[in-house]
Amino acid sequence: MQTNEKHIKEPLFHITKRTDISTLKAWIIRLIAILAALIVSGLVIVVITSYNPIEVYAKMIEGSFGSDRKFFILLQNTAMLLCVSLAVTPAFKMKFWNLGAEGQVLVGGLASAACMFYAKDSLPSWLLIIIMLITSVLSGIIWGVLPAVFKAIWRTNESLFTLMMNYVAIQLVAFFIMVWVPNGSSVMGVINQRSEAGWLPELFGQKYAINIIVVAVLTVIMFVYLHFSKQGYEISVVGESENTARYVGINVKKVIIRTMVISGAICGIAGFLLVSGTNHTVSKELAGGMGFTAIMVSWLAKFEPVMMIFTSMFIIFLQRGAGEIAMTLRLNESVSDIITGIIIFFIIGSEFFINYKINKRASHKEAK
Amino acid sequence: MAIPAIELKNITKRFGSKVVANKNVNLCAYKGEILSLLGENGSGKTTLMNMISGIYYPDEGQIFIDGEEVVIRSPKDAFKYRIGMIHQHFKLIDVFSAAQNVVLGLKEEGKYDIKAVTERVRAITEQYGFELDPNKKIYEMSVSEKQTVEIIKVLYRGADILILDEPTAVLTPQETQKLFNVLRRMREDGKAIIIITHKLHEVLSLSDKVAVLRKGEYVGTVNTSETNEAELTEMMVGKKINLNIERSEPKNSEPRLEVKNLNCVNVEGIKTLDNVSFTAKSGEILGIAGIAGSGQRELLESIAGLQPIESGEIIYHNPKTGSDDELRGKTPIQIRELGVRLSFVPEDRLGMGLVGNMDIIDNMMLRSYRKGKSMFLERKKPKDLAERIIKDLEVVTPSAQTPVRKLSGGNVQKVLVGREIAASPTVLMAAYPVRGLDINSSYAIYNLLNQQKESGVAVIFVGEDLDVLIELCDRIMVISSGKISGIVEGRGADKGEIGLMMTKTDGGASDAN
Numbered sequence: 001m002q003t004n005e006k007h008i009k010e011p012l013f014h015i016t017k018r019t020d021i022s023t024l025k026a027w028i029i030r031l032i033a034i035l036a037a038l039i040v041s042g043l044v045i046v047v048i049t050s051y052n053p054i055e056v057y058a059k060m061i062e063g064s065f066g067s068d069r070k071f072f073i074l075l076q077n078t079a080m081l082l083c084v085s086l087a088v089t090p091a092f093k094m095k096f097w098n099l100g101a102e103g104q105v106l107v108g109g110l111a112s113a114a115c116m117f118y119a120k121d122s123l124p125s126w127l128l129i130i131i132m133l134i135t136s137v138l139s140g141i142i143w144g145v146l147p148a149v150f151k152a153i154w155r156t157n158e159s160l161f162t163l164m165m166n167y168v169a170i171q172l173v174a175f176f177i178m179v180w181v182p183n184g185s186s187v188m189g190v191i192n193q194r195s196e197a198g199w200l201p202e203l204f205g206q207k208y209a210i211n212i213i214v215v216a217v218l219t220v221i222m223f224v225y226l227h228f229s230k231q232g233y234e235i236s237v238v239g240e241s242e243n244t245a246r247y248v249g250i251n252v253k254k255v256i257i258r259t260m261v262i263s264g265a266i267c268g269i270a271g272f273l274l275v276s277g278t279n280h281t282v283s284k285e286l287a288g289g290m291g292f293t294a295i296m297v298s299w300l301a302k303f304e305p306v307m308m309i310f311t312s313m314f315i316i317f318l319q320r321g322a323g324e325i326a327m328t329l330r331l332n333e334s335v336s337d338i339i340t341g342i343i344i345f346f347i348i349g350s351e352f353f354i355n356y357k358i359n360k361r362a363s364h365k366e367a368k
Numbered sequence: 369m370a371i372p373a374i375e376l377k378n379i380t381k382r383f384g385s386k387v388v389a390n391k392n393v394n395l396c397a398y399k400g401e402i403l404s405l406l407g408e409n410g411s412g413k414t415t416l417m418n419m420i421s422g423i424y425y426p427d428e429g430q431i432f433i434d435g436e437e438v439v440i441r442s443p444k445d446a447f448k449y450r451i452g453m454i455h456q457h458f459k460l461i462d463v464f465s466a467a468q469n470v471v472l473g474l475k476e477e478g479k480y481d482i483k484a485v486t487e488r489v490r491a492i493t494e495q496y497g498f499e500l501d502p503n504k505k506i507y508e509m510s511v512s513e514k515q516t517v518e519i520i521k522v523l524y525r526g527a528d529i530l531i532l533d534e535p536t537a538v539l540t541p542q543e544t545q546k547l548f549n550v551l552r553r554m555r556e557d558g559k560a561i562i563i564i565t566h567k568l569h570e571v572l573s574l575s576d577k578v579a580v581l582r583k584g585e586y587v588g589t590v591n592t593s594e595t596n597e598a599e600l601t602e603m604m605v606g607k608k609i610n611l612n613i614e615r616s617e618p619k620n621s622e623p624r625l626e627v628k629n630l631n632c633v634n635v636e637g638i639k640t641l642d643n644v645s646f647t648a649k650s651g652e653i654l655g656i657a658g659i660a661g662s663g664q665r666e667l668l669e670s671i672a673g674l675q676p677i678e679s680g681e682i683i684y685h686n687p688k689t690g691s692d693d694e695l696r697g698k699t700p701i702q703i704r705e706l707g708v709r710l711s712f713v714p715e716d717r718l719g720m721g722l723v724g725n726m727d728i729i730d731n732m733m734l735r736s737y738r739k740g741k742s743m744f745l746e747r748k749k750p751k752d753l754a755e756r757i758i759k760d761l762e763v764v765t766p767s768a769q770t771p772v773r774k775l776s777g778g779n780v781q782k783v784l785v786g787r788e789i790a791a792s793p794t795v796l797m798a799a800y801p802v803r804g805l806d807i808n809s810s811y812a813i814y815n816l817l818n819q820q821k822e823s824g825v826a827v828i829f830v831g832e833d834l835d836v837l838i839e840l841c842d843r844i845m846v847i848s849s850g851k852i853s854g855i856v857e858g859r860g861a862d863k864g865e866i867g868l869m870m871t872k873t874d875g876g877a878s879d880a881n
Binding site: 231244 | 720721738743745
């Protein structure tokens with residue numbers, strides 16, 4: 001029998017699922033992934049640009065923390081991304097794949113811009129702001145709840161539906177800009193430049209302070225809602241198993257619709273903040289892909305609102321850093337995108353090693 | 369019998385770092401012999417056989433076919449060594465005929481000639497005494513016929529070593545007998561047959577040798593003629609246990625739940641329940657016997673308010689108020705608001721009764737979280753309940769904060785049954801509550817059901833093991849294709865008679881008392 005062993009080919013390794021892994025170990029794996037990503041992108045930088053990678057990384061950090069102003073922009077961008085991420089999270093926890101946050105934010109922003117454009121300075125600013133907030137929230141809700149109603153009643157596919165609603169929203173914005181801008185230009189200038197009607201006021205001398213505070217409050221509310229409220233509990237049950245939900249008497253249709261009302265409403269708030277607090281105008285790029293980046297933020301944080309603060313800040317940090325190196329080192333914008341891509345790829349890839357373990361095969365002889 | 373047809377030496381298979389599915393298992397199967405592989409659920413029987421049929425690859429150890437060491441890395445390799453496995457879940461195309469399913473996936477030389485295939489299939493059925501029409505479509509077949517197709521499929525491919533994974537689980541006693549006759553004929557023909565089972569009487573009546581696994585470890589092989597039920601149980605469980613269920617006489621029995629002329633149809637418009645009438649009484653266990661999928665699930669779900677009902681009545685006699693409440697057309701919440709204390713242990717534990725990713729405490733809340741006007745959850749009482757159930761029912765878990773999907777099957781069931789009993793029900797419905805459980809856990813569940821019965825609950829128990837039903841239940845209702853084919857007294861019931869009733873197609877007058 002022993003002579004046979006030469007002919008026997010065995011698989012080299014096999015993969016097994018980890019049943020339990022300590023949080024510490026999981027974070028060590030993630031850290032190793034980031035380090036590996038930095039090394040790989042360092043190599044890429046050297047090969048294609050011949051810059052010193054350390055210098056490039058230093059610039060990236062400078063892009064976010066280089067000055068007070070840069071730091072505040074980091075916070076503001078983080079807040080907006082976090083806001084959209086908070087919006088998609090309850091839907092995702094319910095396994096309702098809302099890919100339409102982009103559109104929901106856009107219609108929210110459009111509603112605010114419309115209020116500003118038509119009201120001008122005819123109303124006191126505080127009243128205008130309240131009206132803007134309400135219309136934005138309502139628009140977000142309409143955009144979010146339509147796919148939910150169709151899903152709840154006719155079981156339509158929510159991913160396609162919400163995705164398509166994005167294009168409707170984009171074209172709506174394009175249409176209104178054409179109507180509003182007299183010379184046919186496709187760019188809308190700052191609305192109410194002189195009167196600043198409908199602009200969120202500065203706080204502590206900072207332009208974006210209100211945005212940040214609003215999102216911070218939303219984060220706390222969402223955390224409490226998901227973990228401690230009965231409705232949050234229902235969302236988890238429906239997400240895990242609709243059968244269980246029916247078994248305990250949860251009205252699944254109602255939960256789907258209610259949750260998407262919340263999701264759409266928060267997107268509407270994000271749109272309002274972007275128009276009233278940040279841009280004071282509207283464009284097709286208002287959401288700037290945040291509706292999709294938010295999905296990544298939410299998943300990376302495993303749908304935990306508090307964790308999302310860190311994941312959204314990390315993603316914004318990468319984006320800001322990429323922009324900074326593109327500008328100061330005159331690198332092509334694409335190089336920075338490559339670096340961001342590599343880092344995110346490694347982080348997502350590391351989840352595999354957290355969930356699975358690769359074992360080398362015990363050899364034949366050892367077994368005996 | 370010098371060289372075994374198949375021999376396993378020191379086979380070990382691990383899943384993850386902690387679960388050892390098989391540890392140093394040795395096994396021999398000879399030509400012209402039927403070997404039973406006996407073990408409780410989760411003892412690693414199926415894993416072991418999957419390694420022979422190329423679905424898993426062993427971590428350690430060797431496999432020999434006719435004395436030659438072989439490596440089986442895929443089902444294709446297994447086929448090469450003439451090994452055929454008949455799985456528990458059939459892998460057949462519904463719209464194809466038996467013969468078409470048999471040749472499906474085969475790369476034979478020459479033209480596709482379904483007539484020649486049909487002839488060969490017919491020859492095989494005649495040789496071994498199967499009853500099968502090769503031209504019949506799968507969707508027209510009964511479970512037992514589908515199984516026959518699966519067996520013929522591997523025989524057609526020339527298998528000499530046949531592995532059957534719990535083949536009798538879905539069969540009536542009569543169909544089981546037929547299958548055994550066929551297997552005996554194959555043995556005479558010189559095939560090596562391995563049959564996976566956990567039913568002792570089948571092992572004793574069919575096989576030549578019995579190999580026993582316990583918790584993934586190989587306990588030993590004995591000759592069937594030299595052993596008995598008690599010894600085999602001891603080998604399986606590792607200690608002597610008493611296999612008798614104590615059954616007390618029902619006390620102060622009165623009608624609690626009355627079902628009258630209940631009809632249900634499924635989404636395709638096919639009748640799932642046909643004029644079902646019966647009465648469940650307090651202080652007794654009413655067993656429901658029948659082939660899987662005969663309407664048991666629909667019956668329980670329609671009582672629980674989870675199934676739309678075509679026509680009929682479900683009347684609850686409230687012991688507190690003395691009123692008669694109609695449950696038909698009410699949602700689970702409305703039923704509870706009526707003051708009906710109805711508990712339901714569904715068949716699908718993690719897919720319906722519990723939420724796998726939630727911890728034990730959050731699962732306790734499933735039924736009760738709505739209580740109170742506050743919009744926030746109250747976790748104190750569920751936590752106490754979780755801890756009480758863990759202690760009283762001896763649930764093995766690291767803590768009450770452990771997600772239930774991480775618990776073993778028996779412990780999951782204890783959590784579910786514990787929660788349902790904690791609601792102090794007046795009617796307790798349990799669908800296959802011991803499926804997949806080891807012997808000790810099964811008896812723990814039987815005891816819980818008996819306790820409920822003694823405290824005056826009307827217990828409805830859907831079971832699959834007729835021996836258990838006969839030992840546990842006061843009355844046994846037999847359901848066949850959505851119809852009640854009769855209700856018999858549990859004491860002194862005859863298994864053969866119940867088996868016949870399970871396959872009765874014309875229904876017959878139901879004797880509802």
